[in-house]
Amino acid sequence: MIATGKAGEALDRAGLGPVREADARRCSALGAEALPEVAPREPGQVAEVLRFCAKERLACVPVGGGTELSFGGVPRRVDLLVSTSNLTGVVEYAPADLTATVRAGTTLGVLRETVSRNRHEVPLEASGGDWATLGGVLAAASDGPRRLLWGSPREQVLGIAVAHPDGTIAKAGGRVVKNVTGYDLPRLHAGALGTLGVIVEATIRLRPKPRAARAAGVAFHELDAAAGFLRAVRASPLRPSTLDLLDPEGAQTAFGAEFAAGWLFLVRFDGEEAALEAEGGRLRALAAERGGRFLPFANPERVLLEDPRRIAWGGALLWLRASTVPSMVPTFLERIRREAGGRPVSALARAGIGTIHILAGGEFPLSEVPTFVGAARETARGLGASLLVVDAPPAARRDLPVWGEAPGGIAVMRRLKQAFDPEGVLSPGRFVEGL
Amino acid sequence: MTASPLVRDLLRMLEPDGVLCEPEDLLVYECDGLALFRATPEAVVLPRSTEQVAGVVRFCAARGVPIVARGAGTGLSGGATPAPGGIVLELARMNRILDVDAEDRTAHVETGLVNADLSAAVRSKGLFYAPDPSSQFASTIGGNVAENSGGPHGFKYGQTVRHVLGLTVVLNDGSVARIGGPNAENPGYDLVGVFVGSEGTFGIATEAWLRLTPIPPFVETLLFSFRSLLDGCRAVSEMVAAGVEAAALEMLDDRTIAAIEASVYAAGYPKEVGAVLLVELDGTREEVEAQAREARSIAKRCGALATSEAVEEAERARLWKGRKSAFGAMGRIAPDLYVQDAVVPRSRIAEVLAKIGAIADRHRLRLANVFHAGDGNLHPNLSYDARDADEVRRVLQAGEEMLRACVEAGGSLSGEHGIGLEKRDFMGLLFTEADLEAMGRVRRAFDPQGVFNPGKVLPLRACRERVPAPAEEPVAP
Secondary structure, X not given: OOOOHHHHHHHHHOOOOOEEEOOHHHHHHOOOOOOEEEOOOOHHHHHHHHHHHXXXXXXXEEEOXXXXXXXXXXXXXXXXXXXXXXXXXXXXXXXXXXXXXXXXXXXXXXXXXXXXXXXXXXXXXOOOHXXXXXXXXXXXXXXXXXXXXXXXXXXXXXEEEEEOOOOOEEEEEOOOOOOOOOOXXXXXXXXXXXXXXXXXXXXXXXXXXXXXXXXXXXXXXXXXXXXXXXXXXXXXOOOOOEEEEEOHHHHHHHHOHHHOOOEEEEEEEEEOHHHHHHHHHXXXXXXXXXXXXXXXXXXXXXXXXXXXXXXXXXXXXXXXXXXXXXXXXXHHHHHHHHHHOOOOEEEEEEOOOOEEEEEEXXXXXXXXXHHHHHHXXXXXXXXXXXXXXXXXXXXXXXXXXXXXXXXXXXXXHHHHHHHXXXXXXXXXXXXXXXX | OOOOHHHHHHHHHOOHHHEEOOHHHHHHHOOOOOOXXXXXXXXXXXXXXXXXXHHHHHHXXXXXXXXXXXXXXXXXXXXXXXXXXXEEEEOOXXXXXXXXXXXXXXXXXXXXXXXXHHHHHHHHHOEEOOOOOOOOOOOEHHHHHHHOOOOOOHHHHOOHHHHEEEEEEEOOOOOEEEEEOOOOOOOOOOHHHHHXXXXXXXXXXXXXXXXXXXXXXXXXXEEEEEOOHXXXXXXXXXXXXXOOOOOEEEEEEHHHHHHHHOOOOOOOOOOOOOEXXXXXXXXXXXXXXXXXHHHHHHHHHOOEEEEEEEOOXXXXXXHHHHHHOHHHHHOOOOOEXXXXXXXXXXXXXXXXXXXXXXXXXXXXXXEEEEEEHHHOEEOEEEEEOOOOHHHHHHHHHHHHHHHHHHHHXXXXXXXXXXXXOOOHHHHHHHOOHHHHHHHHHHHHHHOOOOOEOOOOOOOHHHHOOOOOOOOOOOOOO
């Protein structure tokens, strides 16, 4: 077989190349052996490629940094990858307005660097960290430890431009921080995994970098005591920017023996020096009341576990993400631990938000993945939580119920998919209910 | 008056007092807060349950009768103006608080609930509902959801969309869907995110799961006066850039101050200044004190003439009084008030306000400015007399020119009042045919037949709706 296959040849003939062979890891994440990849240089070219795909019935998967490619179901069919790697650059950075308009393929790393010269920060995080692209972060609605301070990634998108399979580029929202002009399509595309169109440009909010930050760990021997501490912090006037909870295995993997044998909270405060001093004191008191060990971090960046895979022992075989309400987090952690038995499973809860990352390490028996996912899903259902498979070996992923039950409003979702992608060429089968 | 067949059918689905059809009853439903647009509905229904709403929707959809949902009718863009030949569905009777979860800080409510009633009900638990549109003592959660309402405290806490976790919605076939929910994330497209702000064109929300916010332990309000609006704007920019995360940053210009001080709402604001800036800070005492120091030093550097500060609630209320009653005070100047709502990038506020002033002068209109300075959301307001046809014409003309000035500066048509009927035909200033077509697709995915609030938001040409009849033109010339 020619490296770029029939789809690649057809794109080349149509003048939509150059076509290259996609990276092997990308292909394997999509359950394919080899795939052609095009990387348009202009937003208009993305729309042309999509129009070509619709006309020729070629299934394509949009890709940014490739850090979230395994997220979602294995597509029913993939003929090519449409990369945003050549769609880079900051179109407009308006420091006085705290906004930036950016091409979708720009990496978080570049964006963070660009705005740091004005002491600004990008209120977005992703497991791929600096390597994730803005388009990818938005399409996957990635988040991280500081979502507690910043809010959901959907809050950060002010405007968006999206290429569609009908060959058009549609924009919505704008470049201002407050706007109700027209429907809020930026929110529709955030988290849609590129199944309604390919984000080619977006305007996001920026924030002034906090003057100071402090961080501490608070460790408990028992989950009950940790649960009491979580309730106390949430009911207090403290407003941490990060409030993560690691189970003992996760804590040991991420931080080593220093934090062995305990449930570990990672707490960070961002703000004014004087206020941080007082907040640190209050946190220490709340920890002491419940028998927690207070472990200040000299470097507040160290508590930011942007990539949940850091808690997986021996690499991540399986990655699940549950979503619930904060009060349910300790119960959920306790049940998952029971389901795991003695197997290598660790958990990281964004306890202030209500999301829980569950990681099975490299030594987790592959054959037991389906039953474990089934049990985790039952646990989630029993607690009113949702659960999805973020990553699993493609062979297992094909047969796993990646998304779980059909969400409310699925009829509208189907009509949305039909309206924007009538030929079903955008990552068919990757999204909920096979959309 | 004998009941029409439509009314007789509606009466079968609702209690006798759940359908209004007498002309004197319908009068109040002819318009919302934007009285320039009027139409008479065939009937008004006042359902008490989601099932009743679903029944009415199923019935109307099958007969092509348009439905306009309405909360309290305080909207300012004609979003609740009846559709000709259609009915108005008022949710005011569905106003129960169904559940409050203090630990996870959520409330489950019916959407006819008045915004301020929710905050009052959860106050004893140390919580409040953050979106605070000026209409909050009358406007309903459902109306706020439809318009994605903002308010002075939106600068820190965000607009309504940030506080809506889930909705029960009645769709165009009368089916009921629960979208989103209290969990942090919900699988699938973010239907809640796109439903909020859809101005009643996607469906009818009957229940909502809302985020509640802890009442901050410490609040301080500062009032700075400046020689000129320009100085005040510079101070706002510097505060935002310095990371002063104010709960509110509100500005009033000299004409507004004069109107307030001459009215029964006199708040003791300094006279003969160019602008007054209200800064509210909340959080822990240390946090607020640190931010107040920063705000004071920036204000001083930008030429602040005088400062008042208040921590006690009564004193803070006095500083806010002028701002909150600004529109009421304008009533002294002329019987009617036209409030424009547009957004510009923060850095261009002063420049755009100068243009807006020139536009008002050119049309010989009385202008005042009171606005959410922190997020660039301008509210130029024009005092006029609706009985003076020529003045009405000039007001509308000036309003359009002001919008154009905002768009030219990189801004947008509306920050919180919505598009409705008022700005529908200006959507082309910002969006291309392809942009509007994408929006139309989303609308048709929710409401394929165009039953809900037809003729609003999208220009008729672009959205290819099957609209039963064109919307009414403004009654004014």
